Amino acid sequence: MLTDEPGQDAYKASNPGISAASPRRTGGDLVQLISPEGERISHPEFDLWVSDVTDEQLCSLYEDMLVIRRIDAEATALQRQGELALWPPLLGQEASQIGAGRALRDDDFVFPSYRDNGVAYCRGVEPTDLVRAWRGNALSGWDPYRYNIATQQIIIGSQSLHATGYAMGIQNDGADSVAVALFGDGATSEGDVSEAMVFAASFQVPVVFICQNNHWAISEPVRIQSHIQIADRASGFGIPAIRVDGNDVLAVLAVTRIALDRARKGGGPTFIEAVTYRMGPHTTADDPTRYRDANELEDWAAKDPIARLKALLLTKGLLTEEVEAQAQAKADEVARKLRAGVINMPDPAPLDLFKHVYSTPNSWIERQRDHYSRYLESFNGSTQEGAL
Amino acid sequence: MIKEFRLPDLGEGLTESEILSWKVAVGDTVALNQVIAEVETAKAVVELPSPFAGTVAALHEQAGSVVEVGKPIVSFEVDDAGAAPSGGADTAARASGEGASKESPAETAAKREPNLVGYGAVLEKSGRPARRQRSFEAGSVAEPAAAVEPAAAEPAAVEPADVEPMAEREPAAEQERPRSTPPVRKLARDLGIDLGLVKGTGPGGLITRSDVQDFAAGSRPQPEGEVTPEASAVADSQGRETRTPIKGVRKFTAAAMVQSAFTAPHVTEFLTVDVTSTMELLARLKASREFAGYKLTPLTIAAKAVLIALRRNPTLNSRWDESAQEIVQFNYVNLGIAAATPLGLTVPNIKDADKMTLPELSAALSELTDTARSGKTAPADLAGGTISITNIGVFGIDAGTPILNPGEAAIVALGSVRKAPWVYNDEVVVRQVMSLSLSFDHRLVDGEQGSKFLADLGAILSDPAMVMTMV
Numbered sequence: 132m133l134t135d136e137p138g139q140d141a142y143k144a145s146n147p148g149i150s151a152a153s154p155r156r157t158g159g160d161l162v163q164l165i166s167p168e169g170e171r172i173s174h175p176e177f178d179l180w181v182s183d184v185t186d187e188q189l190c191s192l193y194e195d196m197l198v199i200r201r202i203d204a205e206a207t208a209l210q211r212q213g214e215l216a217l218w219p220p221l222l223g224q225e226a227s228q229i230g231a232g233r234a235l236r237d238d239d240f241v242f243p244s245y246r247d248n249g250v251a252y253c254r255g256v257e258p259t260d261l262v263r264a265w266r267g268n269a270l271s272g273w274d275p276y277r278y279n280i281a282t283q284q285i286i287i288g289s290q291s292l293h294a295t296g297y298a299m300g301i302q303n304d305g306a307d308s309v310a311v312a313l314f315g316d317g318a319t320s321e322g323d324v325s326e327a328m329v330f331a332a333s334f335q336v337p338v339v340f341i342c343q344n345n346h347w348a349i350s351e352p353v354r355i356q357s358h359i360q361i362a363d364r365a366s367g368f369g370i371p372a373i374r375v376d377g378n379d380v381l382a383v384l385a386v387t388r389i390a391l392d393r394a395r396k397g398g399g400p401t402f403i404e405a406v407t408y409r410m411g412p413h414t415t416a417d418d419p420t421r422y423r424d425a426n427e428l429e430d431w432a433a434k435d436p437i438a439r440l441k442a443l444l445l446t447k448g449l450l451t452e453e454v455e456a457q458a459q460a461k462a463d464e465v466a467r468k469l470r471a472g473v474i475n476m477p478d479p480a481p482l483d484l485f486k487h488v489y490s491t492p493n494s495w496i497e498r499q500r501d502h503y504s505r506y507l508e509s510f511n512g513s514t515q516e517g518a519l
Numbered sequence: 520m521i522k523e524f525r526l527p528d529l530g531e532g533l534t535e536s537e538i539l540s541w542k543v544a545v546g547d548t549v550a551l552n553q554v555i556a557e558v559e560t561a562k563a564v565v566e567l568p569s570p571f572a573g574t575v576a577a578l579h580e581q582a583g584s585v586v587e588v589g590k591p592i593v594s595f596e597v598d599d600a601g602a603a604p605s606g607g608a609d610t611a612a613r614a615s616g617e618g619a620s621k622e623s624p625a626e627t628a629a630k631r632e633p634n635l636v637g638y639g640a641v642l643e644k645s646g647r648p649a650r651r652q653r654s655f656e657a658g659s660v661a662e663p664a665a666a667v668e669p670a671a672a673e674p675a676a677v678e679p680a681d682v683e684p685m686a687e688r689e690p691a692a693e694q695e696r697p698r699s700t701p702p703v704r705k706l707a708r709d710l711g712i713d714l715g716l717v718k719g720t721g722p723g724g725l726i727t728r729s730d731v732q733d734f735a736a737g738s739r740p741q742p743e744g745e746v747t748p749e750a751s752a753v754a755d756s757q758g759r760e761t762r763t764p765i766k767g768v769r770k771f772t773a774a775a776m777v778q779s780a781f782t783a784p785h786v787t788e789f790l791t792v793d794v795t796s797t798m799e800l801l802a803r804l805k806a807s808r809e810f811a812g813y814k815l816t817p818l819t820i821a822a823k824a825v826l827i828a829l830r831r832n833p834t835l836n837s838r839w840d841e842s843a844q845e846i847v848q849f850n851y852v853n854l855g856i857a858a859a860t861p862l863g864l865t866v867p868n869i870k871d872a873d874k875m876t877l878p879e880l881s882a883a884l885s886e887l888t889d890t891a892r893s894g895k896t897a898p899a900d901l902a903g904g905t906i907s908i909t910n911i912g913v914f915g916i917d918a919g920t921p922i923l924n925p926g927e928a929a930i931v932a933l934g935s936v937r938k939a940p941w942v943y944n945d946e947v948v949v950r951q952v953m954s955l956s957l958s959f960d961h962r963l964v965d966g967e968q969g970s971k972f973l974a975d976l977g978a979i980l981s982d983p984a985m986v987m988t989m990v
Contacts, residue, residue, distance in 0.1 A: 208552045212570040213527025416530040418563030470551075 161406060162386055163376040167434040169442020180385040186449050192233065192380050193444060194458040196225040196437050199249040201462035202258050203411075205469050206248075206265070210415040214473050215265045219246045223378070223410030226436030227343045229253060230383025231313070231405070234391060238308040240297055241280040242290035246343075247313045254278040258465050259472030268476055270487065288318030291327035291340060298336035298400075309394040310338045317348025319364055320356050328368040328400070335399035339390040340365070342402065343377060345409035350422040365402030377407030378436040408434070481507055520599055522571050523591040530562040537585045538592065539564065547575045555593065573597035699726040710735045710777070732781065736774030737765050768863035779925045783839065783960040787920040788969060791934075792977040793941055794953045800983050804877075813881045817953070818856075818910050821933050823880055824979040825908060826852060826873050827989055832972035835929040836905050839962050846963050855907030855924055856884065858891035866924050867896045868904035912936060918954040928964050931976070932956035953980065 164172055164181065184192075203221050210218040221228065224246070232253025235241065243250055248261050256273050263272035264283065271282035284290035294312035301308055318324050319342060331338050344361050346353050357364065362372035371393075375386045383405055390401035408431035412419045444450035485500040529536060539557040543549055552568040555575075559565075573595040580592045697714040699707070703726060707714050710731065717734045719726035765773065797820050804810050829836050829852060837848040854872035858865050867890070869875070869883045890896050907924045912935035921932045934954035941950035955976060959969045978985045 205552070208568040211527070211529065211565060211568050213525065214570075216528070217531055412563070415565070416562050418565075420564075 161374050161376050162382045163379050164381040164385060165376075165379045165439055165443050167378070167439055169439050169446060171443060177382065177385045177389075180388045181381050184381070184384070186447070189381075189440075189447075190444065190449055190454050190458075192229060192384075193437070193440050193450070194461055195229045195233070195249075195253065196380065196440065197458045198462045198465050199229065199252050200225055200437060201466050202248065202252065202261065202469060205466040206262050207411070207415060209262070209470065209473055210265075215262055215415075216267050217414050217416060218262070218265055219414045220409075220411035221246050221248055223408045223431065223436070224343055224345055225249055226380035226440070227341075227377035227383055227405040227407045230380040231311070231341050231387045231403075234384050234387035235311065236308065236391070237279065238306075239279065239311060239391070240294075240308065241311045241313065242294040242297070243280060243283050243313045244287075244290065244315060244318070245283045245285050246315070247283065250313060251278070251280055251283070254280040256280065257472075258469040259476070262469065262473055263476070266473060266476060268479055286323075288314050288321035288324040288327075290314065291318070291324045292330075294338050294340075295327040295331045295336060295400075298331065298338035298394075299334055302334065302336050307395040308337070309391050310336075311341060311391075312338060313341050313343065315348065316342060316344040316346065316353045316356065316361050317351065318342070319361055320348070325368075328365065328370055328402070331400040332369045335397070337394035337397075338400045339387070339394055340370070340400065340402045341387065341405060343405045343407055345377075345407050347409055347413070347419070347423065349413045349417065350419075352423075360404065362402060362404035370400050370402045372402040372404060374404045374406060377405030378434050378439060380436060380440055407436075520597055521576055522573070522595045522597045524570055524593045524595065525591050526558075526586050526588050528588050529558065529560045529565055533560050533562070533588060535585055535587050536560045538580050538582050540582045541578055542566075543569075543575050543578075543593075545575050545577060549573065549575060549595070569595070571595045571597050697726055698724055703728050703731055707731050732777065735777045737770035768860070768865060772864050775925050776922050779923045782841075782925075783923055784962060785920070785923065785958050786961045786964075786966065786969065787956055787958045788973050789918050789954060789956050790973050790977045791917075791952055791954045792981040793943065793950045794936055794980050795951045796982050796984075797980050798936065798951050810878065810881070813878055814885045815881055817912070817936055818908070818933065819877070819881045819884060820983070821910075821931075821976075821980065822854060822856075822872070822884060822908060823877055824976055824983075824986075825906070825931055826854065826880075827979060827986055828972050828975035829873070829906065831975055831989060832968055834964055834968045835959060835972050837928045837963055838905070838926050839928070839960060849905045851905070853903050853905045855904035855927070855930075856887055857907060857909035857921075857924075858888055858896075860891050860894055860896075865891055865896055865901060866904060866907055867891050867900040868907070870903070906930070908933060912953065918956045921956060921958045923958055923960055927960075929957060929959040929969070929972070932958075955980075 162174070162177055164174060164177060166172055200222065206215060206218045207220050209215045228247055228249025232241075232250040235253070241247075241250055241254060251261055251273075252258070255278050260272035263269045273280075273282075275281045281290065281293060284293075291312040291314055294310040298310035301310060312327065314324065324340075327338075328340065330336070331340070342361055344353060348356060353361065360374060362374045365372040373386045373390070375382050377383060383403075386403055390403055393399070393401055410428060410431060441450060444454075482500060482504060485496050485503070488496050526536060528534075537559045539559050541556050543553075543555045549555060549569045549572065551570070551572045554566045555569045556567040557564060558567055576594040576596045578593050580586050580590070586592055697717065698719060699714055704714065706728060707717070707726075712731055712734055714726055714731075717726050717730050720730055721727040763769075794817070797817070801815055801817065801820055805815050833848055833850075836852055837846055840847050851871050852873040853868040853870050855866040855868040858867060867887050869880070869887060872880060872883070875883060887896075887900070890900075904924055904927055906927055907921075907930045909921050909930060910933045911919055911921075912933045915935050917934040917937075919932050921930045923930050932955070934956070936951050936953045938949050939952045940947050941952055942948075943950055955973060957969060957973045957976075975989065979989070
């Protein structure tokens, strides 16, 4: 039932003493509740954690994945049309993001990477706000405290430190909320993530590390980055890890709930490796055909997260034409709003740059603002905020 | 209405793309986000989705053409109703829709092309105040230079007379900090050289280590209309400093010293010896008929002692040949003698000094010093030395750390001979003592060889009879 064969060969290649038959790993087999063909797989331990999911909720998970894929496609098109400077597509990772995002409580705090737009959508961030920063319009598309999700981090993996620090704060407060760090397979090769895991384990703080192993750190395949399963890296820090089929929304929901529950009860950090696949380019400025095999994409297309849930819903007779039409209509409406929101987004005023540096008045920033304002005036003799 | 679609920046900071193929033709009806073309950028081949729903009115560029970012590539006939939400290229609509501008939409559109996310950075053509150039911080850089080596700043003082006014200079070349590397900057600072005065010969005018060394060696270009030392001295005599152009012997000496000091790792050893016996020998020789008419000094004896000691320690009579990557050991000795002349230091040498008898050596020394003092030393006599002696004792000095004459492996400094309390036969008595200072190039002379040489030299001078055991 393993959905990721890559990585197995690596054991032989560089660790002659470790065979593929007895790999050095603790993450366990891939947790899977829906097969790629859409069959519901029973699992006594993990079924418990999704037994409350109603048919209606299963349909809403489908709708969320459909919507976020549509947002992603629309944003990609908007970039091609010159409306966004850049966009990091999440195509293929919908189940990982919606499954994780829907497991969270409102008072949990998420520290996402640039690609985690699905999680941000689950937190209630408006689609237009998702692309605001990618248009170069704002440094952050939203107020992190309004949705309890931080600004998307561009620096690889550094949000794991923020999450761990936030979790230390939760621990000091004696609260039962959880900090969640989202990052990719490449980030686990970064020092920041290692440091975050050291501190998380040392202080046993309520943090969940969710690694979406999408198999590619831009053009670097995961099998070269790690000769053991990504989840097994966590065991070196003394952090329990779970490997989950990242294209199975139900399984991701289940393991995220387990990790959150452990954290709330003082059980410390958990590392989740959601094994998924980035079906698109790293960003719109990338061309994956230059470094990866088309067959690989084909293999993963067969494990598509949305097709899989759709097959299950059809089998269960839940996906009526009405439900399907409603989900499509929602996706179309969100895409239309996104496009209109982007195209009519006012350019920021040049002086807006100084607004969010300090929360309180600061004479040095005031001085810089004043200088810049006079610099702008030198162009035409009058400052027109927002109309430059 | 007609809507234009301009080629966007499809990557991050691209300036152009090639249209590989059109997927639509004039007259085709297209839907929003329908693929209309395949485009290759420097980074990737991408499909262009249509920003409008409508009819293709015109294709402005042929397949195969390379198009600059921001140029219109296709026009669409669009329903007026459908235009507003998808009017991506229409800045005017956007600005007026938001009402943020106090200018009319038409004005905005005319003055300002869609920028950054829309069509890449627009060339700033005019109206922009010129950026203030980075100024060369003369104060901070030149100050230490002046303190260490006043002469280094001299060309700058003369320069303004024969250079163009600042305004006509190339701003980048003249206003930026001189281009160099941190180690070379440090070298320049250590040598007290203002990099602003050094001409770089590296790529793009980069100032290299050898540029600084050449400059330090005095090869900096002299300003035209060079003043004579006399004139200069007169002109400046009123002031608090006297400036003398670096040239001639001073220039040569400086070059030699810098080259030597910064290529050969110097080690200096000292030995103080009782030379009473040598002074007694000197007195006897002076009284002998054989040496009548010869000028005998402690230097004469010391020079002979050096030549004898060198036979047992030939390593010190050698040269490090960097270019050939070889150590050259000389089987002859051209003995250099540092001579103070009115023009400065020179180190003429006595050719094949090791073949000479003591009277011959004495005569050669006399001739050499006389010639040097009269400033008539031939260039050939200054070249080809293999080891040198500097007699600092004549100035009443005991010891020092002499710098090697370039190309040589050792130099001996002779201190003054003075009476001093000395332990002799286990009693403190007054004896004539002398300090010997030996510097050697540690690349090719080890401490053992240098020390043995110095010990031999000391043994001969403290007891000239020891020569019996050495030759």
